[in-house]
Amino acid sequence: MSTEPSVERDLDGLGEQATDGHTRLTDISGVTEGRSMASIPEYYAGKNVLITGATGFMGKVLVEKLLRACPEVRALYLLVRPKAGQSMEQRVSDMMTCKLFDRVREVNPDFHLKIIPISSELTQPGLAISPEDVEKLSACINVVFHCAATIRFDEPLKHALQLNVIATQQLLSLAKQMQHLEAFVHISTAYANCNRKHIDEVIYPPPVEPKKLIDSLEWMDDSIVRDITPRLIGDRPNTYTYTKALAECVVQQEQDKLNIAIIRPSIVGASWQEPVPGWIDNFNGPSGVFIAAGKGILRTMRANNDAVADLVPVDMVINLTLAAGWYTAVHRRKTEKQKDERPKSALVYNCTTGGINPFHWGQIEHHVMSSFKRNPLEQAFRRPNANITSNYLMNQYWILVSHKFPALIYDFVLRLSGQKPQMMRIFNRLHKAIGLLEYFSSQDWEWNSENMSMLMSQLTPEDRRTFNFDVRQLNWPEYIENYCIGTKKYVLNEDMSDIPAARQHLRKLRNIRYTFNTLLVVFIWRVFIARSQMARNIWYFVVSLCFKFLSYFRASSTITK
Ligand SMILES: CCCCCCCC/C=C\CCCCCCCC(=O)SCCNC(=O)CCNC(=O)[C@H](O)C(C)(C)COP(=O)(O)OP(=O)(O)OC[C@H]1O[C@@H](n2cnc3c(N)ncnc32)[C@H](O)[C@@H]1OP(=O)(O)O
Ligand SMILES: NC(=O)C1=CN([C@@H]2O[C@H](COP(=O)(O)OP(=O)(O)OC[C@H]3O[C@@H](n4cnc5c(N)ncnc54)[C@H](OP(=O)(O)O)[C@@H]3O)[C@@H](O)[C@H]2O)C=CC1
Secondary structure (H helix, E strand, O other), X not given: OOOOOOEEEOOOOOOEEEOOOOEEOOOOHHHHHHHOOOOHHHHHEOOEEEEEOOOOHHHHHHHHHHHHHOOOEOEEEEEEOOEOOEOHHHHHHHHHOOHHHHHHHHHOOOHHHHEEEEEOOOOOHHHHOOHHHHHHHHHHOOEEEEOOOOOOOOOOHHHHHHHHHHHHHHHHHHHHHOOOOOEEXXXXXXXXXXXXXXXXXXXXXXXXXXXXXXXXXXXXXXHHHHHHHHHHHOOOOOHHHHHHHHHHHHHHOOOOOOOEEEEEEOEEEOOOOOOOOOOXXXXXXXXXXXXXXXXXXXXXXXXXXXXXXXXXXXXXXXXHHHHHHHHHHHHHHHHHHOOOOOOOOOEEEEEOOOOOOOOEHHHHHHXXXXXXXXXXXXXXXXXXXXXXXXXXXXXXXXXXHHHHHHHHHXXXXXXXXXXXXXXXXXXXXXXXXXXXXXXXXOOOOEEOOHHHHHHHHHOOHHHHHHOOOOHHHOOHHHHHHHHHHHHHHHHOOOOHHHHHHHHHHHHHHHHHHHHHHHHHHHHHHHHHHOOOHHHHHHHHHHHHHHHHHHHHHHHHHHHHO
16 A cells, blocks of 8 residues: 555646645635735634644744734634643733733733633643633634644653644544634644655655554553654654654544644744844754854754755744635635535645755854854853764764863862862753754755745735745845844843953953963973973974974065065
């Protein structure tokens, strides 16, 4: 049996139908009315929207953009759990005071009135939503955006399955009860199928039937699950990509009952333009690596200089997500009107940059380093100078010389001054984190992103500006510069006015390095060279050769004058 979904033409001209039943939007002729249909803000006007994962990185940007660009939206229902001793109401009101919401606050100071938090723990049966809330949501929700997930690469399989797959299944069941639901948008990842080199906008057959896996893991002890995890995930690098692939399959199983879009972003980075350039609030993906390099801690990492770094700015992903929600809903209405009983297939949007506007890890390294030299982070451990290499041995050598050796010296100094050593611990954590990322930075993938381009062609010129996801417009050096500044301002909460002091600190570090190198040469001289007659002779020979060369050079330059 062939498991490879091939592509063939769809008869109604709406798209291409893959043999696994999935549509790719390739021909816009059947939906050209999209242009005369409601614009995106007009569509969301008066709509009730349900969002999971709203307290996360992408969820927050989604909430902000929806409130700012679609001011007539009726209400945003956010499924939030209490966490770290904070109630869900407290968490949502804290979130709204965040700098990200400054722009929407200026335009509409009462935007918080549109936000309705709903208590929900996604890992619990029925998502732990109260019966009254289920009733309320079933009666009023028009669009669902499912962003919540565990994105940790080291998540135990059972927990990743619970959140990424079972919770998705439960949310789909809830969605089926919603009487006015027009679109269900599921956020997946471009790496769900990272065991393939070329990834089309189709849902591939899952590594295992999700229901079977859920049933089997239910009775298994955590330790047994841990032991069999590597066998189960097979050629995927972690439980995250594995469970996201299973989640897509679960979503696919509901596609004939719901109008579904699947968004697959690659590596989501800081914002490009909105609400401010460079907005970022976490250490995930490359952000932690940039910060560690900017602080002068990370000096080496395994990555392929020539591999495409498929970063995509968060605001572009969110613009595409909102446009996909609009398109899915508008498309559904049309088929209802036409009494078309044919179930619509879920559209998959690979939201990537590599195929359209490629940039490579080697170029990222260069721009990150030069950006942090111009705009240094405070209290850097060493001057920023990280190098990436694909050579394993070279990387191990530099880890020893540039990570472990300085950490040992630093911890020794801390011990001498009566403080607790900490640098080796920091490096061990850093090595664990970058070890998990290397899979993604050492190779590249080819994503087909036709649906993204076609969706863009469906937007009105105004919507194309407001919900811009045209990755061709990305100027990478400028984007990386803003990204690095964003990590400083929004992740580390450092003040830009401290940059002169940070530069001064870097100069101090450079002087320390010069002094250290000089002391090292003197030490080597005293210990190894001064004690051996032969070494001394070689040394004098080298020094006299240099001296002669210099005198000759000076004499010849005097003659030419
Ligand atoms: C010079 C530049 C050269 C460039 C070279 C290339 C670089 C980039 C390379 C490749 C990027 C490719 C990425 C692929 C992405 C795929 C896309 C997606 O679909 S999803 C998104 C991806 N998801 C993740 O990124 C989760 C990864 N994170 C984890 O799995 C865990 O956080 C882990 C194992 C790394 C650490 O786990 P723990 O338990 O040790 O620590 P914990 O609880 O997470 O954090 C503790 C503290 O450390 C900070 N932290 C976390 N990660 C950090 C990091 N990387 N660097 C520095 N600090 C970090 C946290 O903010 C936290 O701080 P507090 O204690 O709250 O103050
Ligand atoms: N960041 C990236 O580079 C990429 C992300 N994606 C996908 O985008 C989506 C969003 O990712 P991102 O915003 O970065 O992730 P975050 O980790 O920042 O956010 C995850 C969200 O899920 C919520 N959540 C987690 N566990 C539970 C739970 N048990 N009950 C209720 N809510 C829960 C979190 O809530 P809480 O605050 O309570 O923890 C948080 O709001 C995910 O589906 C991810 O797979 C895809 C490609 C790349």
